[in-house]
Amino acid sequence: MAFPGLSEIVTTTLRNRTGVLADNMSRNNALLMRLNQRGRIKTFSGGRTIGQELNYANNQTYQWYSGYQVLNIAPSQTMTTAEFPIRQSAVAVSISGLEELQNSGEEAIIDLLESRIENAEDTFMNGLSQGIYGDGTVTGSVGGLQFIVADSPGSGTVGGIDRATWTFWQNQSYSSLTDGGAAATPANIQQYMNTLYLKLVRGTDRPDLIVADNNYYNHYWTSLQAIQRVASEDGNGRFGSLKGFKSLVYSGDTDVVLDGGFQGYSTDPLPYETAAGTSAVGGVPANHMYFLNTKYIHWRPHSKRNMVPLDPDRFSVNQDAMVKLIGWAGNMTSSNCFLQGVLKA
Numbered sequence: 001m002a003f004p005g006l007s008e009i010v011t012t013t014l015r016n017r018t019g020v021l022a023d024n025m026s027r028n029n030a031l032l033m034r035l036n037q038r039g040r041i042k043t044f045s046g047g048r049t050i051g052q053e054l055n056y057a058n059n060q061t062y063q064w065y066s067g068y069q070v071l072n073i074a075p076s077q078t079m080t081t082a083e084f085p086i087r088q089s090a091v092a093v094s095i096s097g098l099e100e101l102q103n104s105g106e107e108a109i110i111d112l113l114e115s116r117i118e119n120a121e122d123t124f125m126n127g128l129s130q131g132i133y134g135d136g137t138v139t140g141s142v143g144g145l146q147f148i149v150a151d152s153p154g155s156g157t158v159g160g161i162d163r164a165t166w167t168f169w170q171n172q173s174y175s176s177l178t179d180g181g182a183a184a185t186p187a188n189i190q191q192y193m194n195t196l197y198l199k200l201v202r203g204t205d206r207p208d209l210i211v212a213d214n215n216y217y218n219h220y221w222t223s224l225q226a227i228q229r230v231a232s233e234d235g236n237g238r239f240g241s242l243k244g245f246k247s248l249v250y251s252g253d254t255d256v257v258l259d260g261g262f263q264g265y266s267t268d269p270l271p272y273e274t275a276a277g278t279s280a281v282g283g284v285p286a287n288h289m290y291f292l293n294t295k296y297i298h299w300r301p302h303s304k305r306n307m308v309p310l311d312p313d314r315f316s317v318n319q320d321a322m323v324k325l326i327g328w329a330g331n332m333t334s335s336n337c338f339l340q341g342v343l344k345a
Helices: 004-018 021-028 030-037 097-102 106-132 189-199 214-225 261-265
Strands: 050-055 079-084 087-096 172-175 209-212 247-250 254-258 288-292 297-309 321-334 341-344
Touching (some): 030 209, 079 321, 087 097, 172 189, 214 247
Parallel strands (some): 172 341, 209 254
Antiparallel strands (some): 050 079, 209 288, 288 341, 297 321
16 A cells, blocks of 8 residues: 555645646636636536526516506516536546655656646547537436537537527527538638628627637638738737637637547547547537527636545555546536527538
């Protein structure tokens, strides 16, 4: 059995590093970075589910009147709560008794742990990022953009609300082939984007972030190069630039971000958002652009399970080894799906 002092070293090292892991996660994902900028990353402290309040109807008592005319004071049902399940994820950092002996001395053990913790952190961020763009069909996964901003929004249940029954809960979906009449190209991508964008404007409410896969980002980028339109160094988004991400500008104040790259372009060998034995696509799925009003999208981690080391330490009863888990719990929620849209093939 690994010596007892190792437990303290592992726990201390993990706590020192996981203190900033959640913050690093928000910087590793374009959507989370924008949600953080808008104050839409909010923890919750408990409960059977994650409740997300939303307005779904106007107050029915509004009226014009004259003099002593009787006013309508009937109660109006204007608000409800969408309920999202609490999802959990974890990654393990382990060290064996032999590795402990081979790396004797506190500094040597910490060096070994640092490399494994760095790998665990990267793995954690990649796994959650895939969940953010996933469809929630993987058992235990969060409901990502493919779930909340669905290709086929007329069916399915999101947050306990049946979309087939409640049309206010359906997002907008525009197909380049079915609605536009032809596959997306640099020649028509802006026309398709404009059409979808106009469906998502309500007064001052409008999309502030567009995340795209490699193909659609490249179409938009190519369409701009003829007029040499590029993003400024300091960013033109209403809420500041998304530093570190490849981005352009649409309609003067909306960031168009490439959230695909390697994982968005090719088959991803990492298994987080896929059934066993198959491959998954990380990042934004191929030939997709998500038009997001991040005022109504929320990342809701639990206050006591936001990428933190889990207690107690796990010692195997029949192995000379110790395992420490880093855990997360929560979900991604929405308070308005109608103002979210997807441009697809």
